[in-house]
Amino acid sequence: MRLTVLAAAAALMITGTPAVQASGGPAVPRIDWTACGPDHPGFECASVQVPLDYDDPRGATTTVALARKPATDRANRIGSLFLNPGGPGGSGVDFALGAGDTLSRNLKGRFDIVGFDPRGIGRSDPLHCFASEADLARFFEGVPGFPYRAAQERPFFERYRSLGPECRDDQRIARHMSTADVARDLDLLRRAVGDRKISYLGFSYGSFLGATYANLFPDNIRALVVDGVLNPELWSSGRQVESDRIATEEEFREFLRTCDEAACSFGPQSGKRWDALLKSVRAEPIQLGDVTYTYDAVINAALGAMYSPSDWPAAADLFDQLSDAAAGLSAAKAEPDYDNGFDAYNGNVCADIEFPRTLGAYQATARYAAAGSEFGPAWWWGNAACADWPTNPDRYTGPWRTRTNAPVLVVGNHFDGVTDFRGAQAVHRQLAGSRLLAYAGWGHTAYQVSQCATDHTNAYLLSGTLPPVGTVCPANPNPFLPGVAAAEPLFKPAHRR
Template sequence: MDSTGLDRYYNQRVAWKSCDHAELDAAGARCADVTVPMNYAEPRGRTITVAISRLKATDPGRRRGVMLSNPGGPGGAGLDVMLTIRKAMTPEVTARYDLIGLDPRGIGRSTPVDCGWPIGSMLRSGGVDRAAFDRNTAVQADLARRCADRHGSYLRHVSTRNTARDMDVVRGALGERRISYFGWSYGTYLGAVYTQMFPGRADRFVLDSAVDPKAWHTATLASMARPNEAAFDDWAAWTASRDAEYHLGGTARQVRAVVEDLITRAAADPIRIGRYRVDQHVVPMVPFVELDDPRKRAALAGDIRLLVDAANGKAVQPSPSLVGILQFIYEPTAQLHNSGQAAVLCGDAAAPHDPDWYWRQIQRDRRQNPIFSAIANNLNACAFWPAPAEPRTAVHNTVPALIVQSTGDTRTHYQGAASLHRAMPNSRLITLADVNVHAIFGNYPNPCVENTINTYFRDGTLPHTNITCQEH
């Protein structure tokens, strides 16, 4: 790599401007576009821009530096995420850091990948039988083709490793020796990759709801089946205890049977609800989306009730929560995850190409995980993607970090956080016990978690040992 060619990126002048974003502008944030090479191996070649925002430290006299961030996904636009995260920060923390939001390359305002897909997301269930699986396979091949036709060589350079390099250019352009960092979900993988690639540049890193770096990415998706089934059982018991309200069954087994039957019915005859025809590929996505937080239990019960009523021929008005899920899945919107998510996932690590391999995985896992096996093990556009430009990053370093994880996380399972902790032995692991929640700090209030994180950001003190926090 031509380090001389990179000097102009690290030494560029950052021109701050209005964010043209109502909430950021109201909060006093300023935004900028940072120029980075599309291909770091050819720094004198084509360039792209990465959009950042800054909420300045509230006490310049106590300022420590900058804190970058990522909201997860991958594919989540992060320009405004610090507006949410800082609500959980103490005044002592916001006094010390310029809080930096960033749209990762390929996402949001950062030279976005928009493949012109006819649907919103590639993530969906493979269906109940091989014919449905094969139809989904054809859809996924078409999605990958559209991306290759529209973006060509750029796709090979949309990756976590290059986003980590972009973060380091941002560090240099802001005149900082090191960065601190907060990331949710996929953002923990990005943060871990940064510590591996730039260990001397990492200051205080908090990785919330952690990805297992050894499993990224096909195995990460597959690992979601079991915790989702467990969370579903918890939800089914909760719903059964409220049968007078939802009429989905008086036992958890009855509630599960209703949902499994709903999937079968949607396979035979897609459910008309509003302007959508909800088929077997989408019905299981409703609980999948809403099982990431126990505060969504009522919304999920209500949405299943709506789908059952619609399947029975009743005219129903879809709820805001159900509309949001269906829009995400069916409607192409560049500002959501969509094709940008595919670019990052597929650009990070090669996926198996043989559809039969995925079908065997689904069938092998379906008995244990009847609702979610066909989501977690399903083939997606990555099966038809060009080979990644670089190998996946192996994370194994001694950078200190704070890893935060709930035991019932349905997106990034607890064992993945334990694996990341082993890969970063100088880290500490905060466990939030007996809660099915994904993304904790700034999202799911817990004084124990918040106090530990704020203490670390304030003065750099990690707990002496791993700790467990309780719900109450």
């Protein structure tokens, strides 16, 4: 979710001062909350200082920005519910400001809804690889969204590999952006708000943060929900492509099946039309109005639509127009002030994961990814940004199997093309005592999309009540059917986790 929160910017500059010094450990910051501004009535914002390097907990610090919707039922307040919207690179501050009212109502006003920008992201000492938004735009000029022809591979690889030195130079935060350090920040924030145990709701990449927290602090959990789940063993080892190469294809085939079932604009025989469209656009770009669609743009449009079935009818209309157009064609350094989501995504991923260093290794894995589906290379090639970017020494790479003091709720969709159901099954196996809640539908994450999954999640967060073993929430109606308004998730992230 991306919201512009200019009115809150001044409030976010306020810095908490240390309140408690744990013996031999970092100071627990005092959070000095203040109103976020007139655009966000009822919300409070702050920023605090946390250790830049937890190996030197009393040394240099970095800033973490927060926003919260205070509990409205103060008499029955449970504590704080910490959020992460995914990414990596997503702003938890924006997420709280955008979804805090909804979450507060869902949870009967009994939580302070707290979002924070993880270190290096948004308002939290942001990593910037470019001098300006114009420089960021120039980085993407002349390279495809991902290479789909052999001649594109080396230029793409060299362009993305150049990010490593560019982002690391003279930016100390770049050396301290691992998810393990974010989890340590999260535990410090838990202590700062006065909670004995943490309550947490994490989506997508936020599931990796949740799993990392659970393994580093297994005794500090009150209620922890991960929804849209990455398998941390695959993600942290750089083997996520094993899932990516088939997960999006599985959901996309459901997109085609439900399209034909409902006689959508891209049907009938939408599978054959899709194959013909890809063959055409791979050979030659398609002009549609003022926009030129290349093969990578079409693949990325399909991949983006897999985040939410509410986008499926519009995607089907686009593919229908492109197919018709294809058929007709055949017949005839300043101060950075930009959204640093792209920089932050790479800053975190490259901090956590040891990726290959050579073009040949990327080419070999791209062939493996392409053997799974046409979506595989689209997920894989962006990792070339990490080819000349060393991992952080404080990263956490496992073990991922632990027993937490309270059961974790793991939520996964049967057809999630971004973080597939196998990831949820894996985390359920890894976290002893956890409970798996399945949603038999489509899209990325289930909360606020499936009423059944939402109700079970709310009950767990409020009282610790787990869904019965083996619970599978039924799929929503076919999103292509007339009169069906597909439910929107709490957030619709950019093309990241």
